[in-house]
Amino acid sequence: MILSPLRRASNLKSNRNPAERIIVALDYPDAAGAESLLRQLEGIPCYMKVGMELFYAAGPQFVLRLKEAGYNVFLDLKLHDIPNTVKGGSASVTRLGVDMFNVHAAGGAAMMEAAREGVEQAMSGRPGAAKPILIGVTQLTSTSQQVLNDEIGIAGPIEEAVLRYASLAKQSGLDGVVASPLEVTRIKERCGASFATVTPGIRPAGAAIGDQSRVMTPQDAFAQGTDYIVIGRPITGAAYPRQALEQIIESITG
Ligand SMILES: O=C(O)c1cc(=O)[nH]c(=O)n1[C@@H]1O[C@H](COP(=O)(O)O)[C@@H](O)[C@H]1O
Numbered sequence: 001m002i003l004s005p006l007r008r009a010s011n012l013k014s015n016r017n018p019a020e021r022i023i024v025a026l027d028y029p030d031a032a033g034a035e036s037l038l039r040q041l042e043g044i045p046c047y048m049k050v051g052m053e054l055f056y057a058a059g060p061q062f063v064l065r066l067k068e069a070g071y072n073v074f075l076d077l078k079l080h081d082i083p084n085t086v087k088g089g090s091a092s093v094t095r096l097g098v099d100m101f102n103v104h105a106a107g108g109a110a111m112m113e114a115a116r117e118g119v120e121q122a123m124s125g126r127p128g129a130a131k132p133i134l135i136g137v138t139q140l141t142s143t144s145q146q147v148l149n150d151e152i153g154i155a156g157p158i159e160e161a162v163l164r165y166a167s168l169a170k171q172s173g174l175d176g177v178v179a180s181p182l183e184v185t186r187i188k189e190r191c192g193a194s195f196a197t198v199t200p201g202i203r204p205a206g207a208a209i210g211d212q213s214r215v216m217t218p219q220d221a222f223a224q225g226t227d228y229i230v231i232g233r234p235i236t237g238a239a240y241p242r243q244a245l246e247q248i249i250e251s252i253t254g
Helices: 031-040 052-068 083-096 109-123 145-152 158-171 181-191 218-223 241-253
Strands: 022-025 047-051 073-079 100-104 133-137 176-178 196-199 228-231
Touching: 022 241, 031 052, 031 241, 047 052, 052 073, 052 083, 073 083, 083 100, 083 109, 100 109, 109 133, 109 158, 133 158, 133 196, 145 158, 158 176, 158 181, 181 196, 181 218, 218 228, 218 241
Parallel strands: 022 047, 022 228, 047 073, 073 100, 100 133, 133 176, 176 196, 196 228
Antiparallel strands: none
């Protein structure tokens, strides 16, 4: 069961409590696992991310339960399909009442514009509701320079590929991008300070990197000017998840 209501982060510009800029990835195979973590983190007003693992198992119902508990929710389904399908998917996700969701920038301008149209269409039926933050995924933080060039076949520095996706996302009317904190400074220079950056690939010093490639510590990521960090296993896989999260909060405030 999800416990007490939490204070809700209002929007990008008025994030006061640093915890509101930490997005915890609830990568669990079922609702019970995620609920156990929520009990341990009770009272800390961080953002919660529902990704494909939990959503495919627990569905929209779990998103609604998080919303009822007062959390801001990032629904990470990385939509990537023909524009008409992404428009409909984006409208459904918006009607669900999530605070943030993402689409793959690799789907191109027409697809991202369709996502925005889907949001706008759904918002017309939800007067007074807050519009979700629409984010484009650039290059996954698990992708290395070598994989990009040799396997995927995109030439040049990975940062250039990320910047290209970020510019396209901005031109298509998106609110920001998912990228590595390593690319935040250049994205802000290219797309403007108010263009949001949501950065996974976060590893506190000494934490196992696992399948991530382009990583940074929480404090360094915020020093680069990121708006939100996304962090999963360093919290969910810790012996004491609450302590792990509190240490991260302390590292960014101290
Ligand atoms: O869109 C995302 O959230 C995402 C994009 C990306 O490029 N890299 C990335 O790791 N993520 C997500 O961020 C989370 C990172 O989890 P950890 O590696 O366990 O901290 C996972 O839920 C990923 O699905």
